[in-house]
Amino acid sequence: MSEPPWWKTSVVYQIYPRSFCDTNGDGVGDLAGIRRHLDHLEWLGVDAIWLSPFYRSPMADFGYDISDYCDVDPLFGTLADFDALVEDAHDRGIRIIVDWVPNHTSDQHPWFVESRSGRDNPRRDWYLWRDPAPGGGPPNNWVAAFTGGPAWTYDDATGQYYLHSFLPAQPDLNWANPEVVEAMHDVLRFWLDRGVDGFRVDVVHLIGKAPDLPDDPEEYLPIPHSGLNHRPETHELLRGLRRLLDSYPGDRMMVGEVYLLDTTMVATYYGSGDELHLAFNFPPLYTPWDAERWRSQIEIVSRELDPIGAWPTWVLSNHDNKRHRTRYGGSEARARAAAVLLLGLRGTPFLYAGEELGLEDAVVPDDRVVDPGGRDGCRAPIPWEPAPPHGWAGADPWLPWPPEPGTRNVVSEREDPASILHLYRRLLAARRRSPSLREGDLSLIDAPPGVLAWRRAHQSGDERVLIVNFSAERVTMPPSGLSGLVEVASDGSGEGALFTGEVGPDQALLIDPGATAS
Ligand code: NOJ
DSSP states (O other), X not given: OOOOOHHHHOOEEEEOHHHHOOSSSSSSOOXXXXXXXXXXXXXXXXXXXXXXXXXXXXXXXXXXXXXXXXXXXXXXXXXXXXXXXXXXXXXXXXXXXXXXXXXXXXXXXXXXXXXXXXXXXXXXXXXXXXXXXXXXXXXXXXXXXXXXXXXXXXXXXXXXXXXXXSXXXXXXXXXXXXXXXXXXXXXXXXXXXXXXXXXXXXXXXXXXXXXXXXOOOGGGTTSTTGGGTTOHHHHHHHXXXXXHXXXXXXXXXXXXXXXXXXXXXXXXXXXTXXXXXXXXXXXXXXXXXXXXXXXXXXXXXXXXXXXXXXXXXXXSOOTTSOOHHHHTTSOXXXXXXXXXXXXXXXXXXXXXXXXXXXXXXXXXXXXXXXOTTSOGGGGOOOOOXXXXXXXXXXXXXXXXXXXXXXXXXXXXXXXXXXXXXXXXXXXXXXXXXXXXXXXXXXXXEOOOTTEEEEEEEOTTSOEEEEEEEOSSSOEEOOOSSOOOEEEEETTXXXXXXXXXXXXXXXXXXEEETTOOOO
């Protein structure tokens, strides 16, 4: 049996560097803060870390507007800090995935500064410049994310518009220009040579554009830049990126943010094993806490990905969406059951820092709102210690604390074996022990209404059964001969005992059917 690549069996932990831990007293997290807490991540048992952008940036979109792809913003530290972080993480067996933002730069990037300096500038064509439409106005009807206004900004100096799928401060690169492709490949080489294990590729479905930039159909307009969806040009570019990664030793990986809310379309970005290694699939993230809706998402993922040999990913929270505990109504019991769901499905799970503490979104008063996309709540700082400043360096953090930092922090939860943090740790340990959980097949099994149950099975004979009760009722599983020991219970009850057939409200269980009571 050949070993699967690391990115199939890993649990990836997303860090939003601004919010993780501040060590230098400016109220913003930094690379040294991440390095300081690697011990904790090793204790928790994650296999890889994905770092949201830490590159030089004017921070119009908090780092997703990059002015130098090959340097660390002084706010976060230095390249030496980055190298030290990679080395320490690797020493602990933790891999490093960095964010890479290929669709757009900052308007302060020297490439764009040159590009906008004149129509004859050699870098003019590195971005998408167009004349006004006949009669004036933007060249087409595309809409920008965040502003909801035109995806075009007029530049007085040169009398043309430039395209920006997001803020005006984030001009889109022109990937039809081979010089852009080469320059961006060089960026990847820079980080690959520094030892990174992979890239999380921002809005990668947007990089290829139809050369004539046609109008979006009217029905697409409410979803910004959806008319750019699904361009054949993108697939060719992805194959080029894949060849580059594959030319390096050590299974370097890219996971693409394919922000298309349709799993059938997402599946095409795996190509035939020659495009993305992994693609985020967001429909489950937007699925409410409902057994039937989740069953359908699991079926869709199997139907679309299994036949093409594509490996799924699962995400419940990230830096762009309300945390799932908040979305599911705030109950910790549900957040715990959701952890069993996320870590029991077939595919690579992505955790978002703080979900293992059961954090909810912060309440952000109007005068502290900073994000143009309204995403501040889920980006609240991580509390490490019970007493203020909660393990941060002292200055007020850039965003308010999430609720209950005095108890919902790493130190307090580590001391309490009944905490949600310990539940995550037990689940991660269970995955490491079980080949069926890491890489086995998944088949849904009979369960009462409001309950989802499935079996994971590995060719070695290893098996696990997972049961998630989405309902507020205690339920009894059908008498199917299902037996075994409860390996992990979302509320901690009955672990190590025989499964009774009963599942409590908002409870989830991981059962080892092969185990017998000693
Ligand atoms: C997706 C990122 O996750 C989000 O945070 C960012 O604002 C946009 N892409 C634009 O880069």
